[in-house]
Amino acid sequence: MSALLAPRPMIHAPARVATADPVRVCFMIDRLSRAGTETQLLALIRELDRTRVQPTLVLLDGEDDLSRTLEPTNIPVIRLGVQKLFSGRAVTAANRLRAFWREHRPEVLQTYFLDAAYLGAPLAKMCGIRNVLRVRNNLGYWLTRKHRVMNRMLRPFVDLTLTNTDLGKEALVEGDGVPLARVVVLSNGVDTARFKRFLLPDTxxxxxxxxxxxxxxxxxxxxxxxxxxxxxxxxxxxxVFEVAGDGEQRAELTALHAELGLGDRFILRGSVSDVPGFLRGVDIAVLPSHSEGMSNALLEYMAAGRAVIATDVGANARVLDGGRCGLVVPAGDSAAMVNAIGDLLANPLRAAGYGAAARRRVGAEYSREAMTKRFETFYGELAGR
Known part of the structure; x- marks a missing residue:
């Protein structure tokens, strides 16, 4: 056999090893709290694979005790102490922020809420940050004419707007005039591990x-x-009705509670840090909102396997799979909500079935792991990794 025809030894190529540096992403928000947007942001920061994404955090204010308590301890964080955007302190804060960015060299800035975007986006472009993102997960129901004018002024400094639902995308394009190509939908996720071993509801x-x-x-x-x-x-x-949460309407709702004579059959629990613990004691979970984007509370209800009733706003019906994982009622229709409660009381097996279906759906499509991978992939594509 000639040398040319002799079998050649097999050569194995070395395993391919990723050598790209992680994408440097700076998140910017007013302050931290236990509200939905802030909770999603903190979860994202916590779960990001540091070999793929290196996060930093800017707090426009963040000086209150709760915000300080919630700060992540394993990433660089700066508090700017700005409570009023148009103030002398904001000028000093801008200089500090420029120095922070020079040190950490972010490739992406991701802003939450109006003031953080108004300060952060133009300054980021001045500092040469290539990718400036805004997050708007609501449907813009509260925007005034002044807000819309300022948003139009801000638009040249923002490369992409992120939202968590197709309805949010529609509101940005049709309501705010944001070009379709500059809107990206990235769904929320919930930490399903916090809701393990919950019994199904018994109505x-x-x-x-x-x-x-x-x-x-x-x-x-x-x-x-x-x-x-x-x-x-x-x-x-x-x-027995119970509400976990606090806010600006506390005094007004306390007065209404007394006026309606609800007594101990309707309890305002105030701020609750252990939401899974609260939901463990709930059989029927309701979302009566007039407007939602993608509700974090709804995802938590589903992860806990509760029998859910939600108003037909935002992404609620889609998340509940068109009513296969819970009941959907018209917004503001008290009679429909009462009838839905009655249906779950009269059909305990159906209520438990809704809970089981909801738990399966959120685990498959809306887990925290799935959300984090969506963002990691997005940042990698954005930065050309």
Missing amino acids: SKRLVRVGCVANLRPVKNIDGLMRTARAALERFPQL
Whole structure:
């Protein structure tokens, strides 16, 4: 056999090793709290693979005790102490922020809420940050004419706007005039591990608890839930309603509670740090909001396997798979909410089935791991890794 025809030894190519540096992403927000957007941001920072993404955090204010308590300890954080955007302190803060960025050299700036975007986006472009992102996960129901004018002024400094639903994308394009190509949808995720080993709801019990996790703000419609509770209790005296959350409407809702004579059948728990613990004691979880983007509370209800009733706003119906994982009722329709509660009380097996289906769906499509991978992939593509 000639040398040319002799079999050649097999040569194995060395394993391919990723050598790209992690994408440097700076997140910027007013302050930290236990509200939905802030919770999602902190979870993202915590879960990001540091070999793929290197995060830093800028807090426009962040000087209050709660915000300081929630600060991540394993990444660079700067507090600027700015409570009013148009102030002398903001000028000093801008200089400090430039120095922070010179040190950490972010490739991406991701801003949350208006003031952080108004200060951060133009300054980032002046400092040469290539990719400036805004996050807007609501549907813009609260935007005034002044806000819309300022948003148009800000647009040249923003490369992409992130939102968590197709409805949010539609609102940005049709309502705010953001070009379609400059809007990216990245869905939220929930930490399903916090809700393991929850029993499915039992609506046949002598006492059935109806729970809601919400900030006490008008858009969350807790006053409407109180009126719903008043009507429901006349038909279903076995119910107890509980709301976990605090906010600007606390005094107003306390007065309404007394006016409606709800007594110990409707409890305003205030701020609750252990949401899984709260939901463990709930059989029916309700979301009565007038407007939502993708509700973090709804994802938590589903992860906990509760029997869910949600208003038909934002992404609620889609997340609940068109009603296969819970009941969807018209927003502001108290009678429909009462009837939905009655349906779950009359059909305990159906209520448990909704809980089981909801848990499966959130685990498959809306887990924290899935959300984090979506963002990691997005940042890598954005930075050309």
